[in-house]
């Protein structure tokens with residue numbers, strides 16, 4: 001992984017709204033590509049991950065943006081799940097952190113190595129469910145290529161135990177690895193593939209030009225892979241995630257995400 005960027009405190013990042021002209025000054029004559037995370041960026045974070053929903057207003061903004069910019073939604077959710085929630089059939093989507101990608105006109109690409117890891121998930125899912133049974137409030141989300149264990153509902157003092165149990169089980173399975181998000185443990189194939197690599201791949205699909213400028217908007221630790229890894233990219237962090245960040249700018253919250261989108265639409269009108 002390239003380490004050409006410096007990590008900063010989210011609160012030290014300049015505002016994407018206040019520096020909008022600085023951002024668009026980098027846009028060339030070719031279309032800038034837009035990559036948008038879903039949870040915490042387009043839809044508010046909710047107590048139960050299954051309740052997450054995008055507002056009509058936000059959906060309308062994304063739709064308008066997609067008419068003016070090549071655009072993809074990049075999510076940790078399963079592909080079918082995020083597509084259904086955004087409900088704009090003509091967009092490109094990268095689900096399961098990019099292990100499964102779809103687009104208009106039947107475009108579809110599954111990560112070939114990840115396909116081979118599916119049987120491992122079939123094996124560890126019942127195992128983890130049994131071991132985590134004693135802890136109230138864990139919530140499994142099985143996707144095609146990854147599995148999420150949400151623990152937002154687990155008592156604070158038992159949350160570390162969830163991590164310990166998952167780590168102990170995964171010790172026996174080198175084919176998978178785990179990553180932490182906001183009150184969620186994501187188990188995924190131990191393949192060097194993440195939102196950043198998915199974006200690099202999508203850039204080749206969305207643009208004829210090599211290494212076209214892209215803007216990535218995301219809120220969580222997994223979006224850091226895109227902030228750090230994507231070349232010629234502008235990273236915009238929504239809020240903060242408790243760690244340092246490779247993003248270049250920040251917006252406070254979803255309200256500011258909308259304002260940023262409105263500015264982009266004005267810029268391109």
Ligand SMILES: [Mg+2]
Pocket residue numbers: 037038039040041218219220
């Ligand atoms: Mg997110």
